[in-house]
Amino acid sequence: KNKVCVVTGGANGIGLCIVNEFAARGSRVAFIDMDRAAGERAVKIIKEKGAQGLFFYGDIAEKEVIESFADRVIKTYGEVDFLINNACLSRRGIITGCKCDDFNYVLRVGITAPYMLSKLFLNHFAPKAAIVNISSTRAAMSQPDTESYTAAKGGISALTHALAVSLAGKVRVNSVSPGWIDVSANLSDDYESRHSTADKNQHPVHRVGRPIDIARTVMFLCDEDNGFISGENITVDGGMTRQMIYSGDCGWIYSG
Numbered sequence: 001k002n003k004v005c006v007v008t009g010g011a012n013g014i015g016l017c018i019v020n021e022f023a024a025r026g027s028r029v030a031f032i033d034m035d036r037a038a039g040e041r042a043v044k045i046i047k048e049k050g051a052q053g054l055f056f057y058g059d060i061a062e063k064e065v066i067e068s069f070a071d072r073v074i075k076t077y078g079e080v081d082f083l084i085n086n087a088c089l090s091r092r093g094i095i096t097g098c099k100c101d102d103f104n105y106v107l108r109v110g111i112t113a114p115y116m117l118s119k120l121f122l123n124h125f126a127p128k129a130a131i132v133n134i135s136s137t138r139a140a141m142s143q144p145d146t147e148s149y150t151a152a153k154g155g156i157s158a159l160t161h162a163l164a165v166s167l168a169g170k171v172r173v174n175s176v177s178p179g180w181i182d183v184s185a186n187l188s189d190d191y192e193s194r195h196s197t198a199d200k201n202q203h204p205v206h207r208v209g210r211p212i213d214i215a216r217t218v219m220f221l222c223d224e225d226n227g228f229i230s231g232e233n234i235t236v237d238g239g240m241t242r243q244m245i246y247s248g249d250c251g252w253i254y255s256g
């Protein structure tokens with residue numbers, strides 16, 4: 001049967017690439033996004049290609065929105081094979097004075113919504129279902145002034161193993177931690193020409209990431225042939241976080 005796949009933040013960037021990959025494999029894709037124009041454009045293209053798609057406009061920080069979206073998905077498709085918690089954003093951090101409401105907003109988008117969707121679909125997951133959460137290499141390392149986003153990413157990484165244990169035998173739960181992914185690669189094949197040699201070569205694989213690098217990993221984790229994997233995180237960052245650099249290495253001198 002055609003799988004039912006739910007994606008948050010599916011109108012742009014990595015989420016759009018995931019939506020398109022699932023649609024190309026014959027899945028029925030339901031996605032939510034607060035970019036109405038981009039969402040409507042994306043679902044139109046999916047349908048023109050002959051796939052089934054459902055776009056729901058809304059902000060996943062809002063409990064009522066999440067509940068209406070889940071309700072609509074269940075009423076339309078009956079069950080869910082794959083839930084991809086992709087949407088997130090940043091409201092920066094302590095240096096620029098990220099306010100309490102802004103900090104909480106990012107946590108609602110990045111952690112609460114993935115938890116709530118998992119809960120709302122709990123009795124509607126198909127056999128061999130999978131959840132994939134999109135975290136970030138920033139769950140484990142930081143630039144200054146990133147507290148709201150980094151806290152959300154640390155949260156979704158921990159949420160992943162908690163859910164994997166709680167949903168044991170019912171749903172596998174894994175995460176992907178992207179490094180630098182140039183989302184404009186969705187729009188043009190020559191995206192690499194926009195990156196400097198330093199941008200590329202600082203990555204051990206000598207290029208910046210593309211959304212398809214993440215979408216492929218999501219497909220791998222959803223594939224039931226890989227059903228022995230649960231509670232795991234896969235880092236997809238071109239090796240960036242495996243490279244140890246001390247002052248004097250790679251032309252970099254500490255000047256702090």
Ligand code: NAD
Binds near residue numbers: 014087134
């Ligand atoms: P993006 O900004 O290009 O796309 C995100 C999409 O999510 C947008 O369509 C946006 O409208 C939607 N969205 C954001 N907040 C929402 C909300 N509250 N309700 C509904 N929709 C919402 O971002 P991206 O780069 O594709 O990132 C996707 C995921 O990958 C995020 O979780 C991000 O943290 C993660 N990530 C991205 C990178 C990168 O370099 N691009 C690196 C690490 C992790």
